Amino acid sequence: MKRFANKVVWITGASSGIGAALAEAFAAEGAKLVLSARRRDELEQVVAKSGGEGHLVLPLDLAQPDTFPSLVEAVHQRFGRVDVLVHNGGISQRALVKDTRLDVDRRIMEVNYFGAVALTKAVLPSMLAAKAGHFVVVSSVMGKIGTPQRSAYAASKHALHGFFDCLRAEISADGLFVTLICPGFIRTEVSRNALTGDGSPMNKAEGDITGGHPAELTARQILDAAHARKSEVYVGALGKERLALLLKRFLPSTLENMVRKAVPK
Incomplete structure (x- = not known):
C-alpha cells in the first residue's frame, strides 16, 4: 500500500528545493497534490515531474493572506478536503541586525510566520469539521538556536514552534496532528534567495x-x-547542526562563544 494513497496534500513553496522534492515524494506515495508558490511556470514543471495527472497548480503569495x-x-x-497541509514556503536572511531595515524584518515574518498562520486558520475549520487533518511545518534548526546574520529568519522559525506547539495541544482531541520539521543544511537555492539588509x-x-x-x-x-505522525523531527545529515543542538541544551555558554566567533569582521 502506498502510504498517502488518495490523500490530498497541499504544499507551499513547491516550486523548488525541498518543496519540489516533497511533491515528487508524495506523488510517488499516491497523494493528490495541490502545489503552491508564486511562479506558475515552475509549479507546472514540478507537476510534470510528479506525474501530472489529477494534481492542482494553485499560485499563492504567502504575503497576501x-x-x-x-x-x-x-x-x-x-x-473536497485537505488531508495534509505542508507549510514549506519561506525566505531566509543574510544580514546583521544593524544592517537590516525594519521592513525586511517585517517581510520575513510576514512570509515565514504570518503566512503559515493565516493559511492554517483558513484550512482549520474544515479539518475540525471532518475531525481529520495534519499540519506539517517545515521549520529549521534555526528554530532552536540563533547565529549571526539570521535574526529575522531565526525569529520567524522560533515563532512557528510556539504557535504550532500550542495548536497541537488544542486540536489533538479532535483527531488532528502537527509535525514540526527541523532541517539542517539542505542542498537548495535558499542562500541565493536569502534577503540581505536592504531586501x-x-x-x-x-x-x-x-x-x-x-x-x-x-x-x-x-x-x-509525517506518516508516523511525529511531533517534531530533525532531518538532513545533521553533523554540525546536531552538535549545536546538543550544546544549546547542555552547554549553552560554549555555543554562545562559538557563534560569537562567526560574526563577520
Missing part, C-alpha cells in the same frame, strides 16, 4: 548549503515523519 479563503475554496471544489536577494551560493543534504533524501525523511 487576503487571497487564502478563495484558494481554500478552490481546493475544496476540486478535491535584495543575496544571489550567492554558500558552501554549507551546496554541500548539504540532498533535498530528495530530506523529502523522504519528512514523509516518514
Whole structure:
C-alpha cells in the first residue's frame, strides 16, 4: 500500500528545493497534490515531474493572506478536503541586525510566520469539521538556536514552534496532528534567495548549503515523519547542526562563544 494513497496534500513553496522534492515524494506515495508558490511556470514543471495527472497548480503569495479563503475554496471544489497541509514556503536572511531595515524584518515574518498562520486558520475549520487533518511545518534548526546574520529568519522559525506547539495541544482531541520539521543544511537555492539588509536577494551560493543534504533524501525523511505522525523531527545529515543542538541544551555558554566567533569582521 502506498502510504498517502488518495490523500490530498497541499504544499507551499513547491516550486523548488525541498518543496519540489516533497511533491515528487508524495506523488510517488499516491497523494493528490495541490502545489503552491508564486511562479506558475515552475509549479507546472514540478507537476510534470510528479506525474501530472489529477494534481492542482494553485499560485499563492504567502504575503497576501487576503487571497487564502478563495484558494481554500478552490481546493475544496476540486478535491473536497485537505488531508495534509505542508507549510514549506519561506525566505531566509543574510544580514546583521544593524544592517537590516525594519521592513525586511517585517517581510520575513510576514512570509515565514504570518503566512503559515493565516493559511492554517483558513484550512482549520474544515479539518475540525471532518475531525481529520495534519499540519506539517517545515521549520529549521534555526528554530532552536540563533547565529549571526539570521535574526529575522531565526525569529520567524522560533515563532512557528510556539504557535504550532500550542495548536497541537488544542486540536489533538479532535483527531488532528502537527509535525514540526527541523532541517539542517539542505542542498537548495535558499542562500541565493536569502534577503540581505536592504531586501535584495543575496544571489550567492554558500558552501554549507551546496554541500548539504540532498533535498530528495530530506523529502523522504519528512514523509516518514509525517506518516508516523511525529511531533517534531530533525532531518538532513545533521553533523554540525546536531552538535549545536546538543550544546544549546547542555552547554549553552560554549555555543554562545562559538557563534560569537562567526560574526563577520
